[in-house]
Amino acid sequence: MLQGKVLIAQGGGPTAVINQSLVGAVQEARRWNAEGIYGALHGVSGIINETMVDLGQESDANLERVAATPCSALGSTRDKPDLAYCQEIFKVLQAHGIGTFFYIGGNDSSDTLRILSEEAVKANYGLRCVHIPKTIDNDLMINDHTPGFPSAARFVASAFAGVNLDNRALPGVYVGVVMGRHAGFLTAASALARKYHDDGPHLIYLPERSFDMDTFATDVQAAYDKFGRCVIAVSEGVHDVEGTPIVTKLAKDVEHDAHGNVQLSGTGALADLLTDAIKAQTSISRVRGDTFGYLQRSFLGCVSAVDQLEAREVGIKAVQYAATAGRDGSVTIHRVGDYAVEYRLTALDEVAGKTKVMDDSLIAASGNDVTPAFMDYARPLVGSDMPEACRLEAPAVAKA
Amino acid sequence: MLQGKVLIAQGGGPTAVINQSLVGAVQEARRWNAEGIYGALHGVSGIINETMVDLGQESDANLERVAATPCSALGSTRDKPDLAYCQEIFKVLQAHGIGTFFYIGGNDSSDTLRILSEEAVKANYGLRCVHIPKTIDNDLMINDHTPGFPSAARFVASAFAGVNLDNRALPGVYVGVVMGRHAGFLTAASALARKYHDDGPHLIYLPERSFDMDTFATDVQAAYDKFGRCVIAVSEGVHDVEGTPIVTKLAKDVEHDAHGNVQLSGTGALADLLTDAIKAQTSISRVRGDTFGYLQRSFLGCVSAVDQLEAREVGIKAVQYAATAGRDGSVTIHRVGDYAVEYRLTALDEVAGKTKVMDDSLIAASGNDVTPAFMDYARPLVGSDMPEACRLEAPAVAKA
Numbered sequence: 001m002l003q004g005k006v007l008i009a010q011g012g013g014p015t016a017v018i019n020q021s022l023v024g025a026v027q028e029a030r031r032w033n034a035e036g037i038y039g040a041l042h043g044v045s046g047i048i049n050e051t052m053v054d055l056g057q058e059s060d061a062n063l064e065r066v067a068a069t070p071c072s073a074l075g076s077t078r079d080k081p082d083l084a085y086c087q088e089i090f091k092v093l094q095a096h097g098i099g100t101f102f103y104i105g106g107n108d109s110s111d112t113l114r115i116l117s118e119e120a121v122k123a124n125y126g127l128r129c130v131h132i133p134k135t136i137d138n139d140l141m142i143n144d145h146t147p148g149f150p151s152a153a154r155f156v157a158s159a160f161a162g163v164n165l166d167n168r169a170l171p172g173v174y175v176g177v178v179m180g181r182h183a184g185f186l187t188a189a190s191a192l193a194r195k196y197h198d199d200g201p202h203l204i205y206l207p208e209r210s211f212d213m214d215t216f217a218t219d220v221q222a223a224y225d226k227f228g229r230c231v232i233a234v235s236e237g238v239h240d241v242e243g244t245p246i247v248t249k250l251a252k253d254v255e256h257d258a259h260g261n262v263q264l265s266g267t268g269a270l271a272d273l274l275t276d277a278i279k280a281q282t283s284i285s286r287v288r289g290d291t292f293g294y295l296q297r298s299f300l301g302c303v304s305a306v307d308q309l310e311a312r313e314v315g316i317k318a319v320q321y322a323a324t325a326g327r328d329g330s331v332t333i334h335r336v337g338d339y340a341v342e343y344r345l346t347a348l349d350e351v352a353g354k355t356k357v358m359d360d361s362l363i364a365a366s367g368n369d370v371t372p373a374f375m376d377y378a379r380p381l382v383g384s385d386m387p388e389a390c391r392l393e394a395p396a397v398a399k400a
Numbered sequence: 401m402l403q404g405k406v407l408i409a410q411g412g413g414p415t416a417v418i419n420q421s422l423v424g425a426v427q428e429a430r431r432w433n434a435e436g437i438y439g440a441l442h443g444v445s446g447i448i449n450e451t452m453v454d455l456g457q458e459s460d461a462n463l464e465r466v467a468a469t470p471c472s473a474l475g476s477t478r479d480k481p482d483l484a485y486c487q488e489i490f491k492v493l494q495a496h497g498i499g500t501f502f503y504i505g506g507n508d509s510s511d512t513l514r515i516l517s518e519e520a521v522k523a524n525y526g527l528r529c530v531h532i533p534k535t536i537d538n539d540l541m542i543n544d545h546t547p548g549f550p551s552a553a554r555f556v557a558s559a560f561a562g563v564n565l566d567n568r569a570l571p572g573v574y575v576g577v578v579m580g581r582h583a584g585f586l587t588a589a590s591a592l593a594r595k596y597h598d599d600g601p602h603l604i605y606l607p608e609r610s611f612d613m614d615t616f617a618t619d620v621q622a623a624y625d626k627f628g629r630c631v632i633a634v635s636e637g638v639h640d641v642e643g644t645p646i647v648t649k650l651a652k653d654v655e656h657d658a659h660g661n662v663q664l665s666g667t668g669a670l671a672d673l674l675t676d677a678i679k680a681q682t683s684i685s686r687v688r689g690d691t692f693g694y695l696q697r698s699f700l701g702c703v704s705a706v707d708q709l710e711a712r713e714v715g716i717k718a719v720q721y722a723a724t725a726g727r728d729g730s731v732t733i734h735r736v737g738d739y740a741v742e743y744r745l746t747a748l749d750e751v752a753g754k755t756k757v758m759d760d761s762l763i764a765a766s767g768n769d770v771t772p773a774f775m776d777y778a779r780p781l782v783g784s785d786m787p788e789a790c791r792l793e794a795p796a797v798a799k800a
Contacts, residue, residue, distance in 0.1 A: 014569045038797055042569075053794035065790035071565035073792050078570070095800030162698030165471035169414045169442075170478070174694070193700075267675070268668010268691050275667070291668050293690030294574065298562030300593075301702070301787040387701040390465035392473050394453035397438055400495030 002029060002323050003128050004099020005036035008055065011043040011105035011112065012078070013136065014071035015148025016155075016303045017311035021104050021132050022074065023067035024315025026055050032323050038098065043077030043105075044112060048088040052096070067312070071298050072104075081112055086119040093127065100128045100322050104315070106135030106146070110330055111353035117328045130318045131330035131348060134311070136297045139183035141354045142346050144335040147314055148297070150307035150381035152179075153189035155296045156233075157382060160193035161389050163290070164200040164231050171229035172286030173220060173278055174200070177271045179296055181237040183357045184208050186296070188370045189378055190233035195389055200231025207237035208358045209367040211246055216274070217281035219368055224284055236270055236291075246270060267291070304383040306339075314343060321345040339380035402429060402723050403528050404499020405436035408455065411443040411505035411512065412478070413536065414471035415548025416555075416703045417711035421504050421532050422474065423467035424715025426455050432723050438498065443477030443505070444512060448488040452496070467712070470698050472504075481512055486519040493527065500528045500722050504715070506535030506546070510730055511753035517728045530718040531730035531748060534711070536697050539583035541754045542746050544735040547714055548697070550707035550781035552579075553589035555696045556633075557782060560593035561789050563690070564600040564631050571629035572686030573620060573678055574600070577671045579696055581637040583757045584608050586696070588770045589778055590633035595789055600631025607637035608758045609767040611646055616674070617681035619768055624684055636670060636691075646670060667691070704783040706739075714743060721745040739780035 006029045010018055022039075029037045037055045040046030053074075058066075066073050081089065093101070103113045110131045120127040133140050136152035156178055167174045178187040184206025191204060202223040205211055223230040239245045247270040271289030278287045314331045321329065329345040330352070336342050362374040406429045410418055422439075429437045437455045440446035453474075458466075466473050481489065493501070503513045510531045520527040533540050536552035556578055567574045578587040584606025591604060602623040605611055623630040639645045647670040671689030678687045714731045721729065729745040730752070736742050762774040 010569075014566050039792070039794060050799045052797040053792065054797050055792070055794050058792060058794050062790065062793050065788075066792055068787075069565065069790045070562055072569040076569040092800070096797070158700040159695050161700040162470055163694050165469065165700075166414050166694050166698040169410075169472040169476040267689065268672050272668050272672075288694065289667065290693030290695065291690065292695070294563050294566050294688065295559050295690065295692070295695065298566040300558040300561040300565075300789060302558075387468075388465075389700060390462065390469045392439070392453060392455070392458060392466055393462050394439065394455050394458050397452040397454050397496070399450045400492070
């Protein structure tokens, strides 16, 4: 059974399917006859501010509509509780009789839950904590992949399939900058855009490899000479051999978030820096750059059916584990077929605050592409109904 | 009947439905028993380079697949023929017995066709020229709207619906920069993202009004104070009261295209300039900016059904006019119901090289929003199957 009332919150960056997990948890908590189901607004900050809503009073019909809507319906936060913050949380939880807490989020949210779980034990406060995974970065340990990533990957693949066609119609160089601070999975998903042998992206740069501007310029010129055009996918997190993010090489005043991270998204600086470098270091004149920015995690109407289903399932499983497993943990996704997954409850400290990056087997030896193993890994995730780009087959007319 | 062989080409920026027009023209030319149907690769440059394909040898099945694929399947060009260029074109057309030319494109392409049409008369070369409209900018005279705009508008609306949700989950200021040098239609389409009263975009800046940085900062602070967040749509073409593009106020070396236009797309400079200005001139700290760039005209899988149908139809109509009207012209779209359109053949010089901008009736008196008349105009175009954003309805939990 479920201990006390249930509280659910969402943390970190929104995804296309984060509300599937919310709705899965709410509906399953009803099935277990939870004595109350609350939602905290804007993550843990909604607990200390005592801004909560009574999810028990949501209709199933509206829950289904919300499930299909991208971005945290409860709102999110970047707050990362310390001990004092945790104690404030316990006061509120206690006052409302909450005994079970589900936090839907990524690395930072799982670490928040780990701290909370440990402090609850020390404070002798009976709290069952279960982490529900989500992140478009796909960088949670133990998990084969994370809810949110497949839909974002579908967006990135659809975007690159489009810009590849655009670049083929009006040849030149195109640089697309994709989210992902430490892990290159989402940037690598650009490779799913390829169908014909000469399709872009022709070059893919990941944060798992160090980035050198001269090598980059040489790679671009070589691809341009071969294809008469060049489409490039670059992770926002690319850095030099010392680990310094390339974007900081230009920016005068770089913004940092509450976790001490340099701001990478919400600015076009990296794409502009790279297109300027290509213009300066090659003979190519038509060079364009886009930063995909917030569209890749929120765009209305670009979602993977596989992702929707799994995101719902991890919400459901979290409630089942909370009711039956007798311990805290993180719901993790494991691939057990091609394509099939199963879910497990993993200890929080195996997931919390750690970052998974792409395995060497997924990155081409050249360092500027992915391997067939990555394609096998990623292809089932984006869904079988991806639109396809097709070409004319008409033969050339003989010159007169 | 159709005069001589038929040649089709595509010019200017690609759209999501430009191949619908190509396929409509090819299939209709077959129905009229054209003695040959050629396609020039990369617009008019494919004529002088004599790089053409025999579209008569395309299967109907493949044509349908190509029709559903975004971006000019024949390739495109930014070339703008002068007299000498036209004379080279005539040589090639004559050598291949081409008597009918369809050019699918926007302002510049229709002007190319106008020059070609006039020079053909002077040269006494029998050539039937029909322009098939397309442009995401929606800026062709005479037309109610242009093929390509509805799908791009759907992209922009879907993007803003998503970033509005993202911004609601993690409040701050978000600036999205949308294509459109002189006409604000595509930027205005961001308003279609709104559903609830406090949904963004809360401010919309169009090139039809002059842009003042201080007024902008004041507007943003006021919206932020009202909503606790602020989503802003800005046209890439916004300019000051003297007509100087805002983007040139920062950029050191600005690129110009073959038509003498400043490069606005393929750079994140404007969004970065605006987010920097907001940070400097207001008390708001979380400020993010994205430039939608090439995604809005090429993204695979974001298309309006209305747009697909109309783009096919203008291709078909062009062939019918060429076979029966006895004069050159541009196929134009006219609204004759809510919602219904009809097509007409308009003289080339009424469309060629001219730019339609948003009528005053479509722009709010404040200068930073659209009117209900714009919503009535734009809503039927994006299709009735736009995904919808839904919110939780749960009541607040009383404080303990």
